[in-house]
Amino acid sequence: MQQLGSIVSPSDFAWRDAGKLVVYRSAKVFDAAARKANGGAIWSAAECAEREPAPGAARHLLAGGIHNAGEAVADCHAFCTALAARIGAHPRFRGFIQAEVVNIAATGGRVVGLDTTAGAIGGDAFVLAAGIESRHLAAHLGVKLPLYPLKGYSLTAPIRTTDTAPQISVTDFERKVLYARIGDKLRVAAMVDMVGEDLRLNPKRIGSLTRQVQETMPHAADYSQVSAWAGLRPATPNSAPIIGASPLSNLWLNVGHGPLGFTFAAGSARILTDLMLGKAPPFALDMLALQR
Incomplete structure (x- = not known):
């Protein structure tokens, strides 16, 4: 909270x-x-x-x-709407909100940019957190996600x-x-x-x-x-989410939370942030890795 x-x-x-x-x-x-x-x-x-x-x-x-x-309970859609407004109002924000990704461009084992319905955008690192659609987006990159x-x-x-x-x-x-x-x-x-x-x-x-x-x-x-x-x-087959690195060096995964997406949202984001910053996670993450 x-x-x-x-x-x-x-x-x-x-x-x-x-x-x-x-x-x-x-x-x-x-x-x-x-x-x-x-x-x-x-x-x-x-x-x-x-x-x-x-x-x-x-x-x-x-x-x-x-x-x-x-x-506790809350309205997850309202939370996402409020969060998007807060992020969009930040003076350092650069990007699109509510844009659909139509292609992920990758070369040399790295993602180099996204093509979206609002335009193209690049970045140093990318996080895939698109629910069940994540498996389709990952498949275009040759990454198979065990999601159903x-x-x-x-x-x-x-x-x-x-x-x-x-x-x-x-x-x-x-x-x-x-x-x-x-x-x-x-x-x-x-x-x-x-x-x-x-x-x-x-x-x-x-x-x-x-x-x-x-x-x-x-x-x-x-x-x-x-x-x-x-x-x-x-x-996922064992109900544990996938949080962490992917086969592409700058693509990170935050998927597979089943019915507990909102419940795990803040904790998953904190863990992934630490990993992306090179910090040690609060506990061993073997059970959350893509290959487990």
Whole structure:
């Protein structure tokens, strides 16, 4: 939070530091999780309903929950927008924001420049951090990135003054559904499809998710105004991101964060910055290297 807050204001990206509550429907699964809580607060079903009323309608279905106070949520798109504005306003900034790279020029094992929809640009060093599109850009340079798109779905609905939206981020463990209040909207994320680079919305998936949400938190938002979205999470075979050098001497990689891109963003950037400056990393990075 201190690193992010020193760059842009938390109010610019709807930062909420209210913790995360993972609720369990199965007593057996809950008991096993409680034994491995690692400092999380163990709440009974009644305590879950009392401290976070939003899923109260499903109280009779819950065995209990584990609350971790150190968790937070925020609007990653708003953060990127605010960060871009801050960078663009810097007197030493030279470059383009929101330009599409159409070609990466390389020679002698080095990247020499980028051709973009806003014009050409050169540089001493380059960072590839383009989500699942990174594998296509890298392939043009003869670099194979072990990334696969995991298609995730989300719903967003406006929160009215009469709604009982969650104050705490809530994860329904067995159903693998996450509920989070982001500004004046409820964001619900769930499901993973392995269907390649297919961004089409599957009506059956959206219908199933909508029904689950309305059953679990019927009064959390205005579901008549819900909007659906699907995105591709760039995952690696072992789920660890790739951070560090590439086969090209001045091309650096920051890819493969799966569903945790925003969670890992600041830490990944700090590690990569140190590597690019020739500083020793805070820990061994063998597990994050391209060749591992």
